[in-house]
Amino acid sequence: MTELSKIRNFSIVAHIDHGKSTLADRLIQETGTVAGRDMKAQLLDSMDIERERGITIKANTVRIDYKADDGENYVLNLIDTPGHVDFAYEVSRSMRAVEGSLLVVDSSQGVEAQTLANVYHAMEADHEIVPVLNKIDLPASDCDRVAEQIEDVIGIEATGAIQVSAKTGQGIHETLEAIVNELPAPTGTRDAPLKAMLVDSWYDSYLGVIVLVRIIDGELKKGMRVKFMSNDTLHSVDRIGVFRPEMETIDVLGPGEMGFLTASIKQVRDTRVGDTITNDRQGCEVALDGFKPAQPVVFCGLFPVDSAEFEDLRDAIDKLALNDASFTFEMETSAALGFGFRCGFLGLLHLEVVRDRIEREYNIELITTAPSVVYHVFMRDGTMVELHNPADMPDLTHVDHLEEPRIKATILVPDEYLGDVLKLCQDRRGLQEDLTYAGSRAMAVYDLPLNEVVFDFYDRLKSVTKGYASFDYQMTGYREDNLVKMSILVNDEPVDALSMMVHRDRADARGRAMVEKLKDLIPRHMFKIPIQAAIGGKVIARETLSALRKDVTAKCYGGDASRKRKLLDKQKKGKKKMRQFGKVDIPQEAFISALKMDS
Numbered sequence: 041m042t043e044l045s046k047i048r049n050f051s052i053v054a055h056i057d058h059g060k061s062t063l064a065d066r067l068i069q070e071t072g073t074v075a076g077r078d079m080k081a082q083l084l085d086s087m088d089i090e091r092e093r094g095i096t097i098k099a100n101t102v103r104i105d106y107k108a109d110d111g112e113n114y115v116l117n118l119i120d121t122p123g124h125v126d127f128a129y130e131v132s133r134s135m136r137a138v139e140g141s142l143l144v145v146d147s148s149q150g151v152e153a154q155t156l157a158n159v160y161h162a163m164e165a166d167h168e169i170v171p172v173l174n175k176i177d178l179p180a181s182d183c184d185r186v187a188e189q190i191e192d193v194i195g196i197e198a199t200g201a202i203q204v205s206a207k208t209g210q211g212i213h214e215t216l217e218a219i220v221n222e223l224p225a226p227t228g229t230r231d232a233p234l235k236a237m238l239v240d241s242w243y244d245s246y247l248g249v250i251v252l253v254r255i256i257d258g259e260l261k262k263g264m265r266v267k268f269m270s271n272d273t274l275h276s277v278d279r280i281g282v283f284r285p286e287m288e289t290i291d292v293l294g295p296g297e298m299g300f301l302t303a304s305i306k307q308v309r310d311t312r313v314g315d316t317i318t319n320d321r322q323g324c325e326v327a328l329d330g331f332k333p334a335q336p337v338v339f340c341g342l343f344p345v346d347s348a349e350f351e352d353l354r355d356a357i358d359k360l361a362l363n364d365a366s367f368t369f370e371m372e373t374s375a376a377l378g379f380g381f382r383c384g385f386l387g388l389l390h391l392e393v394v395r396d397r398i399e400r401e402y403n404i405e406l407i408t409t410a411p412s413v414v415y416h417v418f419m420r421d422g423t424m425v426e427l428h429n430p431a432d433m434p435d436l437t438h439v440d441h442l443e444e445p446r447i448k449a450t451i452l453v454p455d456e457y458l459g460d461v462l463k464l465c466q467d468r469r470g471l472q473e474d475l476t477y478a479g480s481r482a483m484a485v486y487d488l489p490l491n492e493v494v495f496d497f498y499d500r501l502k503s504v505t506k507g508y509a510s511f512d513y514q515m516t517g518y519r520e521d522n523l524v525k526m527s528i529l530v531n532d533e534p535v536d537a538l539s540m541m542v543h544r545d546r547a548d549a550r551g552r553a554m555v556e557k558l559k560d561l562i563p564r565h566m567f568k569i570p571i572q573a574a575i576g577g578k579v580i581a582r583e584t585l586s587a588l589r590k591d592v593t594a595k596c597y598g599g600d601a602s603r604k605r606k607l608l609d610k611q612k613k614g615k616k617k618m619r620q621f622g623k624v625d626i627p628q629e630a631f632i633s634a635l636k637m638d639s
């Protein structure tokens with residue numbers, strides 16, 4: 041057990057790619073926590089996908105022993121936090137488990153949108169913040185300019201900021217000294233009942249659920265019976281330990297310390313992040329302020345391309361959910377796509393990560409339907425229903441009005457692209473809230489409907505600014521607007537998987553674009569096929585797919601029966617990849633392509 045005054049708990053906050061993981065690796069390496077030859081790049085990013093995409097998803101932690109220049113031995117607990125907007129919630133909750141942060145800014149780039157978003161989380165958690173200017177080995181590095189920008193935009197003193205190259209190792213020693221000397225030690229009482237914060241949990245196939253904890257007061261020992269205060273469940277602690285970064289079991293964790301416990305817990309869902317863990321008897325009286333659970337904000341349907349793989353998909357989703365309590369799912373059937381699941385995600389990146397993992401780790405090819413946000417539908421009888429799927433829109437005669445989720449988006453962009461960014465935001469029904477300048481960069485703050493952002497906003501933003509813009513958002517609440525459900529009818533039959541919610545003013549343009557696209561995607565049949573977009577009973581756009589006149593067997597001059605059969609068989613095979621709608625076959629790719637909003 042370590043004395044409180046010798047413990048420092050901290051996180052690193054940074055914009056994506058500014059070098060957070062590289063710096064963490066260096067700190068670990070410099071202190072000899074991992075022998076040089078065991079060092080692989082990006083030690084803390086554990087999942088393959090994280091490594092490939094270079095993004096950190098699951099919060100992780102590592103305990104570092106450091107003998108400081110004052111001759112004392114310190115224990116430094118570094119909590120790793122995800123850097124992407126979708127996981128802002130994980131950032132804010134893990135911040136509450138530590139007392140300080142290193143603010144890492146790439147000195148060749150400067151402050152970006154996620155620098156701001158993440159540093160605000162640190163400030164909200166009352167952190168002491170130590171600024172670190174990274175990548176000073178790069179020729180474009182300009183520490184004075186970036187320090188000034190940090191002072192201007194964030195409002196923290198940065199003239200004396202530590203100058204670091206996580207690549208060459210320069211400034212790493214100074215960083216360790218700053219952690220010891222500038223960050224506060226934790227406080228807590230050893231001879232009090234146990235009070236520990238459940239910081240995170242994940243599923244491990246050997247050990248079951250692993251729970252990351254921060255001890256506030258008291259001691260956590262192996263063999264103890266503990267209570268999770270949110271639901272009064274009791275557990276026997278099998279094992280406790282720390283990450284260095286590999287797991288090492290120890291006997292006791294005291295106040296101020298961070299580590300893990302296992303207690304034969306079967307599912308991540310049985311643990312609530314932010315919960316308070318205490319003794320089963322005579323525990324602490326007041327629980328820590330609970331955190332609100334993360335709410336999925338983007339929903340979409342996942343269907344197997346090959347309907348025979350539905351059970352495999354169910355299996356994959358069950359397994360993924362073991363480790364990801366923020367992802368929700370329920371079974372869905374669609375006339376067009378068969379059996380699948382309607383799934384809820386924290387954001388688009390989260391959706392992509394889950395979809396990639398299903399395709400890659402479980403080898404199931406998927407059809408993803410259009411992502412939709414959650415609308416609030418206010419009925420005439422005064423009740424409100426949440427609408428997760430446009431196909432479930434109630435009968436309009438019972439609906440009073442609709443509300444849609446809005447976000448506050450912060451975009452940082454070099455001056456020369458500002459015009460394009462403002463236009464993009466305007467096009468997406470954005471309302472400007474603020475526009476300021478820091479050096480040659482502009483910061484625009486917009487109030488936008490989430491619905492206009494989930495699809496391809498980020499891609500468009502990247503492309504109009506050649507990748508120079510950075511973007512971050514937070515949900516702000518719901519607002520009423522003139523929203524309607526647009527249905528698509530093929531040969532006079534409504535096709536549910538293609539219906540979507542749109543703003544009334546945009547409906548005509550969307551409808552037109554959609555029917556034109558479908559006309560290209562649906563093959564011609566023996567008869568004429570009208571393709572229509574409609575709101576309620578009113579058709580707002582229409583195309584007609586002309587009839588196919590040629591009979592495929594016509595070339596066979598009646599004579600050769602086997603050849604004729606072969607041709608018909610071939611035609612039948614081709615049909616398998618289609619879904620029949622009334623009398624019309626719609627190829628599967630039509631569902632995805634038609635919904636893509638490339639303007």
Ligand SMILES: Nc1nc2c(ncn2[C@@H]2O[C@H](COP(=O)(O)OP(=O)(O)OP(=O)(O)O)[C@@H](O)[C@H]2O)c(=O)[nH]1
Nearest residue numbers: 056057058059060061062094095123175205206207
């Ligand atoms: N030249 C130079 N490159 C660096 C330095 N530090 C990090 N990099 C590079 O910058 C890139 C991003 O570094 P990461 O450590 O992955 O960035 P990150 O902030 O952890 O990114 P996420 O984990 O995706 O949030 C990598 O290619 C690093 O090799 C540095 O001091 N100098």
